[in-house]
Amino acid sequence: MKNKNTAFAWVLFALSSVLFGIGCATSENVEKSGKKVPFFGSIEIYRYVLPNGLKLLVLEDSASPTFAYQTWIRVGSRDEEVKYTGLAHLFEHMMFKGTKDLPEGKFDRLLEQSGAEGENAFTSRDYTAYVQELPKDKLELIAKLESDRMVNLVVNDQSFKTEREVVQNERRMRNENSPDGLMYQEIFGVAFQKHSYRWPVIGYEEDLNRMTAGDAEKFYKSHYAPNHATVVVVGDVKAHEVLKIVTKYYGHLAPTMLAEKEVPVEPVQTAPRLKVLKLNTQVQKLMVAYPVPPVVHSDTPALQVMRTVLTGGKSSRLYKALVDSGITTSFDTYDLDDKDPSILIFMGNLQKGRKATEAETVMLKTIEKFKKDPISAAELERAKNALQSQFYDSLTAPSERANFIGHYESVSNSFKTGVDIFHQIANVTATEVQSAAQKYLNANSRSVVMGVQKDAK
Amino acid sequence: MRNKLLGILPLITALGFTSSSYAVDTRFENDSSLPIVYLNVAVKGGAANDPAGKSGISNFVGEMMMRGTKTRTKAQIDEALDQLGASLNVETRAEALIFRGHVLSAKLAEYLEIVQDVITNPNFPEKEIRKLKSEVASELLESRGKDSTLGKIFWEGFLFEGHPYGKPILGKTKEIEGLKRSDLLTQYANLFQDRNLLVIGSGDAEASFISAWANRIGEKRPNGAGENPIRVSDAPKPPEKREVLFIDKPDRTQTQLYFGQVGLRFTDPGYFPVYLANHVFGGGSFSARLMTEVRAKRGWSYGAYSYFRHGIRPRSWQAYTFPATKDTPSAIALVDTMLRDFQAKGITEEEYQFSRDSLINSAGFSFNTPGKRVENLLLEKTLGLPDGFMKSYAENLAKTDRAGVNAAVKQFLRPDKMKVLILGTAKDLKSKVAESLKVSESEIKVVPYTKE
Numbered sequence: 043m044k045n046k047n048t049a050f051a052w053v054l055f056a057l058s059s060v061l062f063g064i065g066c067a068t069s070e071n072v073e074k075s076g077k078k079v080p081f082f083g084s085i086e087i088y089r090y091v092l093p094n095g096l097k098l099l100v101l102e103d104s105a106s107p108t109f110a111y112q113t114w115i116r117v118g119s120r121d122e123e124v125k126y127t128g129l130a131h132l133f134e135h136m137m138f139k140g141t142k143d144l145p146e147g148k149f150d151r152l153l154e155q156s157g158a159e160g161e162n163a164f165t166s167r168d169y170t171a172y173v174q175e176l177p178k179d180k181l182e183l184i185a186k187l188e189s190d191r192m193v194n195l196v197v198n199d200q201s202f203k204t205e206r207e208v209v210q211n212e213r214r215m216r217n218e219n220s221p222d223g224l225m226y227q228e229i230f231g232v233a234f235q236k237h238s239y240r241w242p243v244i245g246y247e248e249d250l251n252r253m254t255a256g257d258a259e260k261f262y263k264s265h266y267a268p269n270h271a272t273v274v275v276v277g278d279v280k281a282h283e284v285l286k287i288v289t290k291y292y293g294h295l296a297p298t299m300l301a302e303k304e305v306p307v308e309p310v311q312t313a314p315r316l317k318v319l320k321l322n323t324q325v326q327k328l329m330v331a332y333p334v335p336p337v338v339h340s341d342t343p344a345l346q347v348m349r350t351v352l353t354g355g356k357s358s359r360l361y362k363a364l365v366d367s368g369i370t371t372s373f374d375t376y377d378l379d380d381k382d383p384s385i386l387i388f389m390g391n392l393q394k395g396r397k398a399t400e401a402e403t404v405m406l407k408t409i410e411k412f413k414k415d416p417i418s419a420a421e422l423e424r425a426k427n428a429l430q431s432q433f434y435d436s437l438t439a440p441s442e443r444a445n446f447i448g449h450y451e452s453v454s455n456s457f458k459t460g461v462d463i464f465h466q467i468a469n470v471t472a473t474e475v476q477s478a479a480q481k482y483l484n485a486n487s488r489s490v491v492m493g494v495q496k497d498a499k
Numbered sequence: 500m501r502n503k504l505l506g507i508l509p510l511i512t513a514l515g516f517t518s519s520s521y522a523v524d525t526r527f528e529n530d531s532s533l534p535i536v537y538l539n540v541a542v543k544g545g546a547a548n549d550p551a552g553k554s555g556i557s558n559f560v561g562e563m564m565m566r567g568t569k570t571r572t573k574a575q576i577d578e579a580l581d582q583l584g585a586s587l588n589v590e591t592r593a594e595a596l597i598f599r600g601h602v603l604s605a606k607l608a609e610y611l612e613i614v615q616d617v618i619t620n621p622n623f624p625e626k627e628i629r630k631l632k633s634e635v636a637s638e639l640l641e642s643r644g645k646d647s648t649l650g651k652i653f654w655e656g657f658l659f660e661g662h663p664y665g666k667p668i669l670g671k672t673k674e675i676e677g678l679k680r681s682d683l684l685t686q687y688a689n690l691f692q693d694r695n696l697l698v699i700g701s702g703d704a705e706a707s708f709i710s711a712w713a714n715r716i717g718e719k720r721p722n723g724a725g726e727n728p729i730r731v732s733d734a735p736k737p738p739e740k741r742e743v744l745f746i747d748k749p750d751r752t753q754t755q756l757y758f759g760q761v762g763l764r765f766t767d768p769g770y771f772p773v774y775l776a777n778h779v780f781g782g783g784s785f786s787a788r789l790m791t792e793v794r795a796k797r798g799w800s801y802g803a804y805s806y807f808r809h810g811i812r813p814r815s816w817q818a819y820t821f822p823a824t825k826d827t828p829s830a831i832a833l834v835d836t837m838l839r840d841f842q843a844k845g846i847t848e849e850e851y852q853f854s855r856d857s858l859i860n861s862a863g864f865s866f867n868t869p870g871k872r873v874e875n876l877l878l879e880k881t882l883g884l885p886d887g888f889m890k891s892y893a894e895n896l897a898k899t900d901r902a903g904v905n906a907a908v909k910q911f912l913r914p915d916k917m918k919v920l921i922l923g924t925a926k927d928l929k930s931k932v933a934e935s936l937k938v939s940e941s942e943i944k945v946v947p948y949t950k951e
Contacts, residue, residue: 106867106868108867150784154853154857155853155857159864177863205798208801211798212801214752215801215821220644220646321644323643325641355581368630371637392637394640423582426584427606429584439870
């Protein structure tokens with residue numbers, strides 16, 4: 043199960059732990075090395091790295107006497123092994139169990155009683171995040187609780203088995219009993235043959251059943267450590283005070299060896315792939331995926347504009363070709379924001395009596411035309427305005443700003459990636475959009491999942 | 500603990516809303532932190548105001564209003580909105596129809612001009628009526644694949660049988676197919692009168708600018724001779740005995756399970772005591788009884804909650820969970836027992852103190868952003884609540900005591916007469932459900948999931 047880079051990573055870590063001796067973890071030292079980085083407008087983010095490797099990002103915003111506190115661990119389903127799919131997400135559930143000093147249930151009760159809001163967690167392909175908002179005087183409480191469960195969690199067999207059953211029920215809800223969930227699961231399974239993005243974040247039933255508390259414990263010790271985490275604080279706080287408190291509670295935590303997973307590179311797809319799913323549905327469904335580069339790639343801004351011209355709004359090309367024409371009731375794309383090369387997914391629900399094959403034909407024809415005919419200046423402006431509007435719309439609340447920062451820090455090592463994409467979109471040309479379509483929307487590299495009625499011929 | 504909330508209040512009240520002196524009730528909060536404006540144009544009437552045999556018409560009217568005006572075709576509206584990078588969508592509730600949108604503040608004037616056209620000049624073109632009918636019919640079919648959506652539709656129809664609150668938002672397929680353009684014009688005339696209109700928003704704009712625009716809308720939609728559809732006149736009747744409905748859907752490995760009864764209005768005297776008790780029982784807390792017993796201790800379901808749904812009249816209170824099929828009979832028996840125990844014994848002193856502290860300390864989060872304050876105002880205005888009602892939770896909860904809470908729970912809950920709905924696979928579960936609920940199988944009404 044262990045990957046081949048383990049030994050090399052150990053050496054690197056040993057060196058780094060000598061250089062960053064734990065005794066140096068004073069907030070004054072860290073503050074001096076910290077820096078202010080522009081976010082958008084006049085807003086700046088304080089960025090610090092503790093000697094033990096913990097990243098801390100703070101955005102001061104006193105609009106309300108509250109703050110969002112998020113802990114992002116750079117581990118997701120991408121980092122799992124075959125036959126252990128879903129472990130990252132299952133472990134996310136386990137993080138709400140007890141620690142050495144805090145019995146099970148106490149974590150939730152302390153936070154709830156202090157007035158916490160939106161206490162939750164989520165796991166993606168690339169990361170796991172723990173989030174909450176609190177009244178401004180509760181910074182010390184949350185830093186203490188989060189730092190405690192980062193290293194002191196107790197994984198016992200009984201609570202593991204119960205939580206595994208909870209996760210099986212979540213899987214039944216999201217995938218097994220949901221036509222859309224099954225489609226989404228399958229499109230990754232069809233588009234990826236080698237890379238770990240091929241399995242669902244929630245995992246397969248049989249893999250979850252196979253897991254033990256010991257596997258969870260091993261996963262915890264491998265991935266949960268300050269040098270694999272980013273703490274994001276947004277709200278009515280002062281950065282130097284946050285740094286002081288975070289240093290107090292996390293500064294003494296020892297970094298651990300973090301094995302860099304050797305994720306297989308997905309081979310280039312040269313022929314289309316198709317899977318037809320018989321579903322408990324009364325209208326057909328279509329998903330089509332094309333390989334796209336990782337979020338840090340220089341083509342990402344042009345790809346964002348491209349997908350917006352195609353599906354962003356009711357005047358977009360594919361909406362007009364498929365929804366306005368009466369073939370589908372919707373037609374959208376999923377965002378592109380993964381750490382590794384991933385897929386851009388087009389998806390639609392068919393109208394009554396219409397077939398997914400028909401929608402795919404129209405979609406391919408529209409895309410081929412799009413690749414040949416230059417887009418107009420009006421279309422380009424429309425897409426840019428929509429993306430600008432969506433960008434601001436995604437940053438209205440402290441928790442949303444923290445999400446943005448945590449996401450890009452986790453998938454690209456810097457929240458600036460997200461800000462840069464936003465700025466670069468303004469300079470994308472019509473030619474670049476068309477080039478992106480020609481480069482990435484290749485019919486031979488598409489993967490298709492069609493959801494049809496169980497009794498369909 | 501309460502002093503933290505008091506710390507939040509002065510800051511928020513300092514941001515203020517503006518109110519129009521004209522007929523259209525207008526509230527706008529200036530917030531220049533981002534170059535974006537959020538706008539809601541609402542009418543105080545929705546699906547509960549759909550005439551008999553025309554379910555879904557309010558939602559249909561809202562959607563059609565964006566599909567052609569006297570000066571713009573659907574394509575022109577779509578293109579104009581997209582050109583601005585703006586959004587405009589319709590949300591239909593039982594007692595409100597809301598046009599929601601946002602736009603870059605630099606494009607606000609152009610956006611308002613389009614929205615005004617949509618609100619005051621809809622044309623209801625026949626071609627678009629035909630297209631929308633097909634889309635709605637398809638959406639209704641598609642929703643049958645989503646168990647949680649389907650369960651909710653059946654639950655509301657079952658709990659409010661014969662009452663306007665039971666009308667499905669999207670309508671029923673046959674009734675949608677039967678709608679005529681003249682029906683749409685009548686419903687539009689009834690809903691869109693200035694006495695029913697609200698304009699509520701926030702963002703990077705001057706409140707006076709929005710207010711002047713709202714007045715222009717009001718001038719174009721003066722109170723007409725049409726029937727004022729506002730207000731659901733009668734409260735739903737509480738069930739007289741326990742009724743059990745089984746929605747039969749094949750191949751389910753998980754069920755949707757509801758227990759419930761008619762609820763309370765926000766302004767009923769028992770509301771805040773029962774609200775606090777509900778937090779103990781299943782009100783969204785990870786420490787709540789339902790979550791602890793069903794999820795944390797037994798792993799039977801990903802979630803288990805209890806909650807109110809609100810209306811001008813008492814609407815609903817329900818307990819909801821979605822256990823694995825194999826655990827459904829046990830989960831039914833457990834929830835049933837817990838409900839009876841909750842009604843009979845109420846909550847403990849420790850539970851009371853914990854919930855009181857949690858709710859009071861977190862109350863500020865329900866109005867700590869402009870977006871949340873806008874949502875509160877929409878609720879207050881569409882349900883006829885006093886101004887600032889949604890900010891009064893902490894104050895009202897602080898006035899409760901445990902004895903009053905338990906007395907209110909005892910009076911409010913009727914476990915013996917609650918309706919129960921199960922969406923699952925009947926052949927696997929019906930007899931076991933009957934056993935869990937201690938009723939005969941013949942008392943369980945089974946309907947196929949495809950029935951509207």
